[in-house]
Amino acid sequence: MPHLHTRPGDHDATVSLFIVRVDGPEPRLSYHLHRRARKLMMFGGHVEHDETPWAAVRRELVEESGYQPEQVRLLQPVVRIRHLTDAAAHPVPVLSSTACTSADPAHFHTDLLYALVTAEEPAGAPDTGESTDIRLLTRAELDVVPDDEIVEMWREAGRFILDEILPAWEPVAMDEHLSVAPLV
Template sequence: MPHLRTRPGDHDATVSFFIVRTDGPEARLTYHLHLKAQKLMMFGGHIERDETPWAAVLRELVEESGYHPSQVRVLQPRVRMRQVTDAAAHPVPVMSSTACTSAEPVHFHTDLLYALVTDEEPVGAPDAGESTDIRVVTRSELDRIPDEDIVEMWREAGRFILDEILDAWEPVAMADYPVAAPLVG
């Protein structure tokens, strides 16, 4: 999706996620080669005007990875608010960050990063126009990716997910979280 805000200094809201594969002898992270940046990054994209952040995660999951939401679970802290009155409780992100994504003109993305986990191959393929260069890497392989081939903050986030989140948080069905807020009645 194109940027909703295009003036210098504007911020766009984005979501992103790593898919952690647990079907091998050790956990592996899924990266893809971002078509514009030509660097390894997590999956994700802009939140459209008519969707919640969680709806954007579900849309981007199918578009960019080929996974169906029923194939993956979202990692969540064991202690968390599970529901609230008159609102949709969304999953807790691993990280919320703001980064400058271009210098000329200056533009920012404020992002919610999630960790998803699965023990299977995707049922589909990335949509037309999406990157098909998808790489599944172990922790040691992640450390060996040359600096010029990866966005460093996404290497750091990947390390954090593998080293801290994977064993400490619990996997929860994606469908446990609603995509829209309830209507005010």
């Protein structure tokens, strides 16, 4: 989706996700070669006008990775609010950040990053026009990716997911966050 806010200094809401494959001898983190940036990044994109951030995560998962929501599990802290009266309790992101994505004119993305786990191959393929250069990296492989081939903040986030989130947070079905209170 194109940027919703295009004036200098504007912020777009974005979501991103890493998929951790746990079907090998050690966990491997998914990255794809971003088509425009030509660097390894996580999956993700803009939150559209008619969707919540969580709906955007589900959409981007299918569009960019080929996975279906039932093939993956969302990592969540054990202690979290699970239900709210008259509101939707969205999943807890691994990271909430704001980054400048272009300097002239200045433009920002305010992002919610989620971590998903799976032990299987995706059921489908990325949508037409999406990157098909998807790489699964172990912690050791992530550390040696040359600096000019990866967005450093996403390397740092990947390390955090593998080192801290994966061993401490529990995997839950993505559908756990579908029970949304009626919004008027």
